[in-house]
Amino acid sequence: MRWQSMLLAAATAFSGLVAGMPILDPEGFTPYARGLEELTLFSPGCSIPDFWRFITRLSHNAEIYFQGQNKFNTYSIRWSNVGTPKVNITILPATENDVVEIVRLANGCNIPFLAYNSAHGSITTLKNMSWGILINLRKLSGVTIHAANETATILGGTNSKYMIQQLWDAGYQAVTGTCECVNYMGPALGGGHGWLQGHYGLIADQFRSLNVVLANGTKITVGPDHELFWAMNGAGHNFGIVTSANIKIYPKIHTTYAIEILTFTGDKAKDLYEAAITTFANQPVEVIQWSYWMNIPQLDPTGPIIEFYIIQEGVTAVDSQWTAAFYALNPIAANPQTGSYLDLSTWLSINMDGPPCQKTGMANPRFPLYLESFNATAMEEVYEAFKAGTNSSGPFYNSLFMFEGYSMQGVQAKNASNAAFAWRNDNLLVAPLIQYQPGNPALDEAAKQFGNELRQILHRGSGRTEMHTYVNYAYGDETPEEWYGHESWRLTKLRQLKTKYDPNNRFSFYGPVN
Ligand SMILES: Cc1cc2nc3c(=O)[nH]c(=O)nc-3n(C[C@H](O)[C@H](O)[C@H](O)COP(=O)(O)OP(=O)(O)OC[C@H]3O[C@@H](n4cnc5c(N)ncnc54)[C@H](O)[C@@H]3O)c2cc1C
The missing domain is CATH 3.40.462.20 (Vanillyl-alcohol Oxidase; Chain A, domain 3)
Structure with missing residues (x-):
């Protein structure tokens, strides 16, 4: 078999480099050999020895999986399954430099690549990736607090719940996404909404600097004086892979919360949102209102129910000023709760066990x-x-x-x-x-x-x-x-930056600016 002899030849040729190699799955040699051959078929410019050389440059804890291996499936599974990308190889970098090496390999061999974080991105432009390397960032996880200047360094694949807890235990909070299972960086790259945005701004407004691997495989630090700093706050998917971010954190002061979960039948829709318009005309910083519509036949078999959530910070019960107009509409259920900032995701069913997290x-x-x-x-x-x-x-x-x-x-x-x-x-x-x-x-x-x-x-x-x-x-x-x-200047500016930093549209699969 061609692939067997080539891979063995490559392994022999580079046997001196094998010490400290990344983790190769014990599921066996065959998927690697087959996968590598497949990649060389797709990218004839690169040979199996080229890939082997690349593998030896990765850090010891990096992981590589090909189609046919269970972990390939585990690490490429997505939250939404329409318009999904297709990939042939999954690499889990274990260091920021591993990301540099992967992007350099991909460039040298002209292989498409895509960063995966918690894989909740559901935009169907992702389907334009028809083959290539999946860079799964889950091993780049970590939170380092710099108390002296109230910032923290967050590695590019850090999960939100983990980050929130790490900060909380050390007496800090930060603006993060609301959902426990989503990572920190994915939401941040599009601006990013979270519970504390009323106090401090969007998730991306908290960036102080970012370590970014650019399309050409160089790692740079993007601070406020760099022209990409503007672009990374809202259009970040287009410009690089963020391996870590230095962000603003705050002393833990927004701790106590109360919620009213009021459930209505759908015939109240108009009255309910009329009440919302009036009640929240001047929504203060400590009040948040959400609603979900969904079918719960036990509550109403005839149509979706409306679940209205009124959240207030700093109190043990939501002030009637925010709830009276809704109680007047006779909800079919009312569920007030008191707790802390850490309870918010559970109340909204976006905790790790909640349906949206599965x-x-x-x-x-x-x-x-x-x-x-x-x-x-x-x-x-x-x-x-x-x-x-x-x-x-x-x-x-x-x-x-x-x-x-x-x-x-x-x-x-x-x-x-x-x-x-x-x-x-x-x-x-x-x-x-x-x-x-x-x-x-x-x-x-x-x-x-x-x-x-x-x-x-x-x-x-x-x-x-x-x-x-x-x-x-x-x-x-x-x-x-x-x-x-x-405003036309926005896309003009984004496209100018794109031409400068990613002229070959390597980062073109998620909401491309071009
Ligand atoms: C259950 C759920 C809850 C959500 N909650 C919130 C929320 O509270 N606030 C909010 O604003 N949004 C929220 N979202 C939307 C969320 O921002 C997007 O779905 C986002 O794309 C998820 O990021 P991800 O890393 O999980 O997705 P992925 O699919 O892994 O990544 C999406 C894209 O982001 C890019 N990317 C990811 N990580 C990096 C990185 N480190 N460097 C460079 N590029 C990267 C890649 O282009 C990738 O294709 C939620 C989504 C879901 C499904």
Whole structure:
């Protein structure tokens, strides 16, 4: 066999370099040999000895897996399974320098590559990756606190829950995503929303400097004086792999929280969001309001229920000022809770055990839209459309509609032109999440139409001509303007930076600016 003899020859030739080699899976020699041969077929410019040489340059704890190995599947599984990337080799770098080596190999051999973090990215532009190297960052995990200047260094693959706990135990907090299973960096690259954004700004607003491996395989530090600093705050997926970030942290002062979870039947949709418009007209920094729509037949077999969450910081019970108008609408259930910052994710079912944190093999595309405020008439209309499209006999029954009303003071305190994130004046992030069994192109198309129909109802209700969307929730059929801003200078600037730092579009799979 060609691959056996070549690999053995390569192994012999480089046997002097084998000491300290990365972890090769005990599942055996064959998948490696087959995988390496496959890569040389795809990239004829590189030989098996080239790959072997590369492998010996990785650190001892790096890991490499090919198709056919269980761990290849484990480390390439995604949260949403429509429009997914295809990869042939999974490498787990164990050091920041390993990322440099992988990108250099990929460049030298002209192999596409893609950073994977917690793999919650669901944008369908990822399907444009049809082969190549998956760089799974999970081993780049760590939090180092620098108390003297209230910053922390977060490695590029660090999980949010782990990070929050590490900081909390040391007496600190930071702006992170809300969901425990998502990593820190994935949300941050698109701006990033979190519980503390009302106080301190977006997740990316906390960056002090970033270590970034550029498309040409060099690692640079991007600080406030570097031109990429602007781009990494909102369009970061396009410019490099962040191996670590130095971020601002804060003394732990936002600790006590209370929530009211009020459940309504869908016939209340219009009244409920009218009440929300009035109640949250001047939403203070310590109040957050979310709602989910979903089918829970035990509560209402006739249509999705509306679960309305009112969160208040610094109290043991949510002040009636924020709840009275909703209680007046006679919720079918009311569930007040008191606890700490660490309880928020459990209350919202986005803790490690919560349904959104499970990778169940389903397709989970979202169709996001930023809004300035609710339009109660449009909310009633979109409720009816959501109800019709998620009926129990259809394929989208387990879908979810999310309405996120974080406090915005910290986000709006930053000059909008100082970051690529373009949507600081939008108070609400809404998105239907259409869940279904993947593998049927007709159903993919139906889901796309359904999600877009729902989004369009709210867009029409906004009275805007241009859609504003969150690239981190995007479906993938939005325009770059709809991800990165309609002011023409924004995309012009992003594209100039792209030409300078990634002329060959190596980072082109997630929400490409071009
Ligand atoms: C359950 C759930 C909860 C969520 N909660 C929040 C939330 O609270 N706040 C919020 O703002 N968003 C949230 N999101 C959206 C989230 O920001 C996006 O889904 C994001 O893409 C997830 O990042 P990831 O690393 O898990 O995804 P991945 O699919 O692993 O990564 C997405 C893309 O990011 C890039 N990437 C990831 N890591 C790096 C890195 N270190 N360097 C360079 N590029 C990198 C790659 O291009 C990759 O394709 C949530 C999503 C889900 C599914």
